[in-house]
Amino acid sequence: MNTSTLLKEIHEQPAALRRLIDAESEPVARLARTLKERECQYVVIAARGSSDNAARYAQYLMGAALGLPVALATPSLHTRYGARLRFEGALVIGISQSGASPDICTVIDDARRAGASTVAITNHPESPLARAAEFTILLHADVERSIAATKTYTTQLAALALLTLSMANDHAGLAILQTVPDAIEATLSLDDRMRAIAGAMADATAAVTIGRGYHYATAWEIALKLKELTYVVAEPYSAADFQHGPIALVRDDFPVILIATAGAVADDLTMLSLRLRDLGAHLTAISDVPAILEAADHPVLLPVSVEERFAPMTAVIAGQLLAFHLAHARGLDPDNPRGLRKVTETR
């Protein structure tokens, strides 16, 4: 197990975030000034897979800090339907680990041609995406070999935080961001805890993951790791959407993974955790909220509490470890998920 590439990359995350923050803080501060002068009115983000989950994080972060509505792009509009979107006043961001996905590049090409400000967030400075965009923020995650993205996901979140906080002139927030690599380091100590929970979940065939607000992204990303690595049909929900229909799924011992840390939605998630317990769900809670942890069959207390808007960078670590150990518990090789390649070129 210790020779796993995936586990090694999970543990490289603190160092990767430190490199990103060191290398990109100054160039991103300059980029933020440029973008502010252009007075963008809204944001569009083009991404797929884990990168799309990073975009979900940006919806909350940029909405709250900058008052900017954030749309997730629908690439096939560009590549298949030949739509010419107006993009006036838009900031258009493409996020891709490889920078090689043709459909993401097409959205950036179209947006740049239409006069929008364009930014690439990628691990590869020479990639088509980096060449297509006017500006680039590099992830500095070193090569990611695992098919399941881990360090490129958390560095994408950090890159989006760096850009947003810089645009908001939020120096207090930028100072907190500097402490996140240490908080991730501490979270890695959950390894044994997550192995034990994985053992108890080894026979699950389906699950839901639930978050709200900033952790909506975390719910999506943990669900994706579970699907890629363990073939558990794990579906992500916002706490609100879940109550508009899918809560019907919950019956005795149905596995639910709740991600909820202290902050503006903690009361909502506390109420939902009690309702889920009443419905008989088998509840794993990744949290630092005592009432939520008490309601859970498997409480996972996050070792360090960080401000809500930064917690997606720590809480997801617990989910990565859970997916890794659950793969092992199910006799699967987390370094070789079935049917996947590292770079998926959709058009």
Place this chain on the structure above:
Amino acid sequence: MNTSTLLKEIHEQPAALRRLIDAESEPVARLARTLKERECQYVVIAARGSSDNAARYAQYLMGAALGLPVALATPSLHTRYGARLRFEGALVIGISQSGASPDICTVIDDARRAGASTVAITNHPESPLARAAEFTILLHADVERSIAATKTYTTQLAALALLTLSMANDHAGLAILQTVPDAIEATLSLDDRMRAIAGAMADATAAVTIGRGYHYATAWEIALKLKELTYVVAEPYSAADFQHGPIALVRDDFPVILIATAGAVADDLTMLSLRLRDLGAHLTAISDVPAILEAADHPVLLPVSVEERFAPMTAVIAGQLLAFHLAHARGLDPDNPRGLRKVTETR
């Protein structure tokens, strides 16, 4: 089975769409002129559950016909994080059958206060949502008693098509929209076919639904019906996102429901259907594309082919019937899904 409220409402859809088109064509034409004069630059749609799936349809329809990027709102930004979004140049649409969801109303309130153009799409003219918005498009679906939305979903799609085609001055498109109620009527003849497929799927615990472009919405809506009515953990995907990770789920006999009709993405979906067959998926295809139907274990030939952008109003009927019959095949009552109320008031 014939006394089911749900089945009755599924069959009311042609009449409901006819009422909507008759009653709203003229007022929506006036609304479209007003909105065009205001030169909206992008669209934000606030919705939950089935209504959010109607919003997904609008992303493609408005993007292709009007060149407008469409963002799906994140209501908790407004209700929990106190964000004040700028909304300059935005058209903000709230979609809700009941018009009673407080969080959707809050987004519309905030947008109207910020100076955006606001439109409510609802079945209830006296609802809080209708009162909050500057303009209202009524669904004319009569009372919907079933907890699972059917006729309010297809009328929402038709209302969005009416608004979009009117804004685009697309008289040919508006003429085709008039024929959609008849096409839905014809699609209802799939009842026996869907009952037979439901019988073969009775033991499924999980499934994925896949669409691309306009049918991304159809994939989401059929997955939601399956979850609400049959407790099958059905997860929706775009064909592209599915290949960025979740395709790892597919193993022998894993149930996949593909929705793909003739049009710009038919070649992509044909290739995916062949790949799914190679991976051993158990494939149900709702389609009018011969190559896709040939690749399927359960081909569902749509009786009437309509232009791609209108096909979400017909193809979803097959999925509604499948969910209804699968509930029966699993010994469940489709009129009383577990844990759900008709109006879910999330904040």
